[in-house]
Amino acid sequence: MVVTRRNILSDSNVRDKYIEGVKLLKQDFLRPDWTNTYDVFVIWHYHAMMEPTPPGSDRNAAHQGPSFLPWHRWFLILLEHHLQRVLEDPNFGLPYWDWAADGELPPDQQERAPIWADDCMGGSGSRVTTGPFREGQWQVNIESRGFPNSILVPTNRPLRRAFRRSANSLPTKEDVRRAIGRGESDNLIYDTRPWNRNSESFRNELEGWWPDAPGMHNLVHVWVGGDMGPASSPNDPVFFLNHCNVDRVWENWKQRYGNPPYLPGNNAGTDLRGHRLNDRLFPATEAETKKRRKGNLFDPIYRGRVRPIDLLDVSARYVYDTF
């Protein structure tokens, strides 16, 4: 079934179902020895970010490298699947936050944009006190710490946000136009050497390391701040709205230019293992993957053996309402 992914501000039904769905995932357990299903995504993201590819590199299994877009596409497809399951609605499509539209507002008005209303994502604060994820309605159970550097620890506290503390303004429509527009010049490449945050490529611009960091996707994390900052950033449900918009921009770019090839290809060096076209992307669990004949509870769609090539054509799974 093909579902439609919509702007969270254009469809109150989708908005309300997303809020209901992520809260249901906090109460859902796929296995008795696992944390709740929502937090499985937090743990998976943390470990992907902490997996250097190759060992010793700045590039990790899901960031600062070519796999950034396909890995997060897989991440979103699985979240969407589990939301459909707990909502008992196979037609549910993950909503996106068009942050570039809010980036057109004056900086001091961006934090009062409709996305942060009480009936949508709520507001900012060291303890978020408004909206559906306010204190008492949403609990952060695990977090990545700053010191020692990036260990994952249990916690029990409200959600944190710190709008504009470290970035004054969200990305703008011009930022998006510039990234997509590079396809019309001589730079029709998904990614290029050195395949990291120094690459002059579409992937690196959309991820937000080039031409100036932090930009685009990274800038949204930094602008929201709080729990959107560390490696445990899926703790904030806004994480998925941000990445759904990132995926939308990628899909826009692909369709506009007739699906430019994913790079690097299979003949690239082994130091790019995990990022090449036919390489296996970093899974949540090896053990579940081994059970593929019996069914993978967490990933019944791909069963844990997913490559970038498997994620380039999503037309049988979802479409966006508009680019």
Added chain:
Amino acid sequence: LVSHDHKARSGNKSHVKKSRSRRPSDLIAYSSKRLKAGKPVTGVHTEHHNAPFQSVRETDYKGHKITIYTQYQIIVDGKPFTGHISVDNKGKVSAHSLPNYAFVSAVDLVRNIIDEFPEDFTNMSHHSHTATKRRQ
């Protein structure tokens, strides 16, 4: 179980001692069990950062190959701040604590980490010094 050879080979990489680590086959079960028991979980990157991390930038210019090694030694209230700290080709500094951020200096990086994680620093001695030292 997965073994890792921590000898970097190419690209924008960092040199750390060759070592071996093991990743549980079920990361979710392993992490869930430890977190439920109140114990921390460490990723592969975290496990090897008891020593200062060396970031390596490599680029070509007019036929010349350029390699720049950068290593920070950061002390906060007398305690070493270890971990993955890297520099990009524009000189901006990043750390795994705040993986989407890029700072114009290591001083800004540490200040922001203190701002974002104040509770991680509350039990530290305030009469000690904060210092950053860059070897390049």
